[in-house]
Structure formats: C-alpha cells, structure tokens
Amino acid sequence: MAQDKIRVLIAKPGLDGHDRGAKVVARALRDAGMEVIYTGLRQTPEMIAEAALQEDVDMVGLSILSGAHMTLVPRVVNLLRAHGLSDVLVFVGGIIPDEDVPELLKIGVTGIYGPGAPLDDIVRDIQREVAAH
Amino acid sequence: MTEAPQRSDTSSPGIAELVMHTLAGDRRAIARLISLMERGGGEARRALAQLYPHTGQAHTVGVTGAPGTGKSTLVNAMAKVYRRQGLSVGIVAVDPTSPFSGGAILGDRIRMRDLATDPHIFIRSMATRGSLGGLARSTVDAVRVLDAAGYPVILVETVGAGQDEVDIARAAHTTVVLQMPASGDDIQAIKAGILEVADIIVVNKSDLPGAENAVAALQAMLDLNSTHAELHHGQLVRVEGPATDAIARPGAWRPPVLQTCAIRDDGVKELVAAIDRHWKHQRASGMKEQREREQVAEELRRILRYALLQHVLHQIPRQGLEDTVERIVARQEDPYSAADRLIAQAGLALDRH
Numbered sequence: 153m154a155q156d157k158i159r160v161l162i163a164k165p166g167l168d169g170h171d172r173g174a175k176v177v178a179r180a181l182r183d184a185g186m187e188v189i190y191t192g193l194r195q196t197p198e199m200i201a202e203a204a205l206q207e208d209v210d211m212v213g214l215s216i217l218s219g220a221h222m223t224l225v226p227r228v229v230n231l232l233r234a235h236g237l238s239d240v241l242v243f244v245g246g247i248i249p250d251e252d253v254p255e256l257l258k259i260g261v262t263g264i265y266g267p268g269a270p271l272d273d274i275v276r277d278i279q280r281e282v283a284a285h
Numbered sequence: 286m287t288e289a290p291q292r293s294d295t296s297s298p299g300i301a302e303l304v305m306h307t308l309a310g311d312r313r314a315i316a317r318l319i320s321l322m323e324r325g326g327g328e329a330r331r332a333l334a335q336l337y338p339h340t341g342q343a344h345t346v347g348v349t350g351a352p353g354t355g356k357s358t359l360v361n362a363m364a365k366v367y368r369r370q371g372l373s374v375g376i377v378a379v380d381p382t383s384p385f386s387g388g389a390i391l392g393d394r395i396r397m398r399d400l401a402t403d404p405h406i407f408i409r410s411m412a413t414r415g416s417l418g419g420l421a422r423s424t425v426d427a428v429r430v431l432d433a434a435g436y437p438v439i440l441v442e443t444v445g446a447g448q449d450e451v452d453i454a455r456a457a458h459t460t461v462v463l464q465m466p467a468s469g470d471d472i473q474a475i476k477a478g479i480l481e482v483a484d485i486i487v488v489n490k491s492d493l494p495g496a497e498n499a500v501a502a503l504q505a506m507l508d509l510n511s512t513h514a515e516l517h518h519g520q521l522v523r524v525e526g527p528a529t530d531a532i533a534r535p536g537a538w539r540p541p542v543l544q545t546c547a548i549r550d551d552g553v554k555e556l557v558a559a560i561d562r563h564w565k566h567q568r569a570s571g572m573k574e575q576r577e578r579e580q581v582a583e584e585l586r587r588i589l590r591y592a593l594l595q596h597v598l599h600q601i602p603r604q605g606l607e608d609t610v611e612r613i614v615a616r617q618e619d620p621y622s623a624a625d626r627l628i629a630q631a632g633l634a635l636d637r638h
Contacts, residue, residue, distance in 0.1 A: 182388035
C-alpha cells in the first residue's frame with residue numbers, strides 16, 4: 153500500500169560541536185513516526201543541500217550554536233533553491249537572538265526553536281508545514 | 286488496488302518524465318523515483334515497468350554484519366577505492382524502523398562524509414519500514430533505480446544484522462559479511478546463518494587485538510564445514526563441500542577471509558580486488574545467471590504472496606475478519622480451518638498439501 157512518511161534531514165552546519173539538541177530533536181521526530189536522516193557534525197552548506205537532494209526530504213532542520221546562523225542559514229536556503237529544492241522547507245534550532253528572527257523568517261525559514269522549545273511544538277509545526285505543501 | 290483510469294492517465298506522463306530523467310542520470314529524478322518505490326502502489330509499479338528494461342548492468346555488492354562492526358565506514362572506504370578507479374557508485378544504506386512509532390533515525394551518512402559532495406556518488410538512506418531480514422521491502426527497487434541511472438557499482442548496506450538476517454543474499458551479486466575481532470568464540474563461526482551467505486568474509490577493525498585469531502577461526506570454519514549456501518528455489522540451501530564440489534563445479538568459489546581497518550583505509554583496496562574477482566568468477570562460471578534466476582523466482586513468489594493476500598482480504602468484509610478472530614480466540618474454530626474457510630470465501634480453491 154502506498155505510504156507517505158515525513159522525511160527530515162537534521163544537520164549541524166558550521167564548527168560548533170554541540171549536537172545534544174540536534175539529537176534530542178531527531179529522537180523526538182523519530183518518536184513521532186518520521187524518518188530522520190542524521191548527518192552529524194561540521195557539515196558544509198554544500199553537503200547539506202546535496203544530502204537533502206539525494207534523500208528527497210520534506211524538510212531540513214539546521215542546528216547552530218556557533219552564532220554563524222546569519223551566514224549559514226541563507227547559504228543553505230540558497231543552495232537548496234539552486235538544486236531545484238525550493239519546496240524543501242528549513243527550520244532552525246539553537247541560539248538565535250530575537251533580532252535575527254525576522255530576517256530568517258523572511259528568507260523562508262518556517263520555525264526557529266531556542267533552548268527549551270517544547271518538542272511537541274516542533275513536531276506539530278513540521279507536520280503542519282509538510283501537510284500544507 | 287483498482288484505480289480510476291483518469292488518474293493513471295494524468296499521472297503517467299509525470300512518471301514517464303521521471304523515468305526519462307532518471308535514465309539520463311538526473312539526481313533529483315533518481316531521488317524522487319526511489320521515494321516513489323518506497324511508497325509503492327500503482328504508480329511505482331508503472332514506473333518500474335518502464336525502468337526495468339534498463340536494469341541489469343550494475344554490480345550489486347551487499348555489506349552486512351552486526352551493529353558496530355563498521356559497515357558504514359567500510360562502505361565509505363570502498364566507495365573511495367571505486368572512485369579512484371573512475372567508477373561512480375550508488376549506495377543504499379538501510380537502518381531499522383522503530384516498531385513502536387514507525388519512525389527511524391538513519392545515521393549511515395555520518396560515516397560517509399568523505400563522499401558527501403562527490404557528484405559521482407549517490408547515497409540513499411532507507412528505513413526498513415517493518416521489513417525483517419535486514420533490508421527494506423523496496424531496497425531491491427531502489428537498487429534498480431540506481432542501476433538504470435547508470436551507476437556501475439551499487440553498495441547495499443544492511444541494518445546491523447545478527448544471525449538470521451540474510452535477505453542481502455537475495456539482493457546482491459556479491460555479499461560481504463563483516464566480523465570484528467573478539468566478537469565471540471569459534472562456535473559463533475560455525476552456527477547457522479549469516480556467515481553461510483558470505484561470498485567474502487572481512488574481519489574489520491584489524492588494529493584491535495585478536496584479529497589474527499578471528500581470521501584463523503573463520504578459515505578453520507571454512508575448512509570444517511566447507512559448505513556454502515546458495516539460493517535454490519528461493520531457499521538458502523547448502524551446496525556440497527569441496528570434495529564433491531571439485532567434480533560438480535570445478536573452480537567453486539571459496540569465500541576469502543580478509544582483514545581491513547576501514548577507518549584507516551587499510552586492506553580496502555584488497556577487498557575491492559577480491560570483490561572484482563568474485564564478480565568475474567560469477568560471470569565466468571554462470572553462477573551470476575543462476576543466482577539471478579533464483580532471486581527473481583523468490584521475488585515473484587513474494588509478490589504473488591502479497592497480491593493473493595490482498596485479494597483474499599479484499600473479498601472478505603472487515604467485519605468477517607474480526608468475527609473470525611473472535612471465533613478463533615473463543616476456541617470455536619482453529620486458525621488453519623478459519624484460513625481455509627476465508628480462502629474459499631474469496632473464491633479461491635486451494636489444494637492444501
């Protein structure tokens with residue numbers, strides 16, 4: 153029978169090595185019945201876009217705690233578009249100052265989750281965004 | 286399983302296009318076609334029908350072994366060797382689906398970062414989605430997509446396999462079974478199961494103590510039972526050892542036992558050379574065709590089983606099935622008689638043997 157699973161790529165671009173948050177989110181998405189492709193630490197935007205292409209994911213979650221989000225996130229979003237993946241949505245987790253949020257939302261990021269964001273909210277947002285697409 | 290004709294009419298051009306782009310090697314199309322195969326259903330079958338004449342070119346190599354033996358790291362190292370030979374490589378890496386949530390964490394890419402941006406490498410992670418045996422139901426079809434897309438070598442990494450997950454032997458031309466040092470005594474090596482399907486045995490993590498002993502134990506095992514499993518009518522059966530083998534099949538393949546340290550790329554070139562030797566042997570001896578025939582026969586049986594099950598379930602109202610379950614639980618009917626009755630109800634006359 154035809155079955156549709158939500159596929160999500162969880163990636164950590166940049167150089168910080170703090171992957172606890174990414175793993176917690178990956179686990180929560182798994183428990184919500186999603187297939188999570190976990191790529192590990194220190195991914196370049198090119199690696200992330202290429203993996204999103206090959207894995208045919210619905211969404212890409214970027215975990216960034218290095219402060220480089222205003223460089224890395226637009227770069228990933230642009231590369232996804234360049235690969236013809238403008239339908240692949242991006243959400244961001246990590247330490248993102250409030251003043252950066254509007255700019256990230258403007259380039260198409262669907263959700264931004266800081267420390268303490270309820271996992272249920274992340275799951276629900278992803279399910280809603282994928283269903284709406 | 287009936288679909289409105291207008292639906293297939295509107296969707297078919299999209300599928301034809303997807304297949305066409307896949308045959309041209311378009312990576313986005315390949316990825317989407319694999320997703321379609323995973324979803325299954327009528328569109329997937331139509332796509333496969335168009336794709337199938339273009340398959341049968343690639344050498345499919347299975348890599349299996351217990352969790353933590355280094356399958357992903359070895360696949361990463363093997364792909365680099367093939368790339369140095371100028372070959373592009375498709376990789377299908379399977380990880381388990383949670384039986385509770387239906388979700389999965391697919392983490393094989395973590396160990397394949399060397400390959401992440403090579404345009405001649407295509408990596409696809411797959412969840413088993415309830416399939417037992419070490420592969421997903423649609424792994425074989427994903428391999429076909431990559432095969433038709435022109436990847437001459439396709440590496441299939443199974444889930445961390447214990448002793449009984451031997452489906453890979455039904456999907457690959459060459460099966461590589463990974464062991465690691467100090468992972469059990471020599472009785473483990475003579476137990477039934479995964480070692481019997483090995484075309485090549487690899488002791489990975491050869492930098493750990495005990496690697497030589499593991500190789501010796503595996504060699505002794507090969508000397509001792511000197512049988513090797515082949516698929517025969519879809520069943521894994523042992524073929525006779527070298528004594529009769531030499532008469533029946535001169536030059537029969539004896540699985541070599543190799544050592545690798547994948548993380549340092551040690552021994553991997555030699556492994557790829559052994560895989561090439563096995564491929565040449567398979568083709569020269571006619572074993573390739575024989576194995577393919579057996580694999581196809583098994584696949585056909587699997588498809589028929591599923592189709593017949595669907596047919597039977599389709600003919601019986603849901604209530605009828607639930608009532609039957611109640612009757613069996615209440616000991617008013619036994620499961621076999623109930624199945625016979627349902628099959629008869631579905632209009633199938635079966636001779637039970």
